[in-house]
Amino acid sequence: MPKWSQHDVHTYMQVYSSDQQDLGHITAIYEESFLVSKGVIFQDKRYYPYSTIARIEDERVGLTMSADEANLLEWTKRPDYENHLGDPLQLFYDRGHGIHDPFDETNPDRT
Numbered sequence: 001m002p003k004w005s006q007h008d009v010h011t012y013m014q015v016y017s018s019d020q021q022d023l024g025h026i027t028a029i030y031e032e033s034f035l036v037s038k039g040v041i042f043q044d045k046r047y048y049p050y051s052t053i054a055r056i057e058d059e060r061v062g063l064t065m066s067a068d069e070a071n072l073l074e075w076t077k078r079p080d081y082e083n084h085l086g087d088p089l090q091l092f093y094d095r096g097h098g099i100h101d102p103f104d105e106t107n108p109d110r111t
Helices: 067-072 088-096
Strands: 014-016 022-029 033-038 044-049 053-057 060-063
Touching: 022 044
Parallel strands: 014 060
Antiparallel strands: 014 022, 022 033, 033 044, 053 060
């Protein structure tokens, strides 16, 4: 399974769920995630970690999750892994993105 990064995607690529639903297009690229926006007036924006990418073909990014799963995620705020200590809400978002959790006693080496 390939390990994807910000070097593999670019803005305006279309993003699809594993059940081929259009989730929007990439509007910003960061070190740990990419922002997908859908809609013009009422935009739905979500940050996806690169670990959610299953494949990249032409100008399409395919995710490992269905549209229903993607819409249930609370990834509307960019992970802030550099400044999250002491902010419980930020830790909640970071955990969903697979960012190292310094308070995870069950798996302290998880990244």
